Amino acid sequence: MNKLRQFVNSKPWLGWTLAAALLVLSIVLYYRLSGKNDPYSVERMSEMVTIKCVETGDEWTMNRGMMEKTLRERGTVLSPSEGLPNPKTGRLTGFPFNKSEWEATIARINQEKQDVLEKRVRRPAK
Numbered sequence: 001m002n003k004l005r006q007f008v009n010s011k012p013w014l015g016w017t018l019a020a021a022l023l024v025l026s027i028v029l030y031y032r033l034s035g036k037n038d039p040y041s042v043e044r045m046s047e048m049v050t051i052k053c054v055e056t057g058d059e060w061t062m063n064r065g066m067m068e069k070t071l072r073e074r075g076t077v078l079s080p081s082e083g084l085p086n087p088k089t090g091r092l093t094g095f096p097f098n099k100s101e102w103e104a105t106i107a108r109i110n111q112e113k114q115d116v117l118e119k120r121v122r123r124p125a126k
Contacts, residue, residue, distance in 0.1 A: 039108060053086045055093040067096075071109055080106045 008015050038044070045065035052059045062084075070085070071078055080103045084094035096102050 049096050051084055051094040051096055053089075053093045054083070054095060055091060056086065056089065058086065058088060060087060060094070068105065068109065071106070072113075077113070078106045078110055 045063065045068075047064045048061045049064050049067055050059055050061050051067075067084065082092040085092055086094050
């Protein structure tokens with residue numbers, strides 16, 4: 001133990017390099033584990049999303065959590081070509097401005113619905 005201490009004392013840059021590496025590692029782990037990429041984080045679900053009707057051109061806003069709740073309540077396999085219901089007409093013609101994010105949301109929800117159905121089938125009967 002004494003030799004290790006003498007070695008580190010003779011090369012102080014080694015201790016500073018190790019401290020810097022640990023600091024960088026802790027920052028990376030903090031950002032990775034903080035839930036910024038979690039699709040169900042509070043920050044993401046409370047974002048306001050602007051929806052535009054392709055039929056009438058009307059725009060309205062809703063938070064992402066309500067948007068996803070509306071999509072989940074349909075109970076069927078979702079299609080990216082069917083949007084959110086327009087509050088005035090009731091038709092499924094409302095889409096968020098970000099098309100790629102919309103398609104990713106639909107794909108994620110469809111996958112989660114499929115996973116739930118598969119788990120129900122695999123569950124043994126009582």
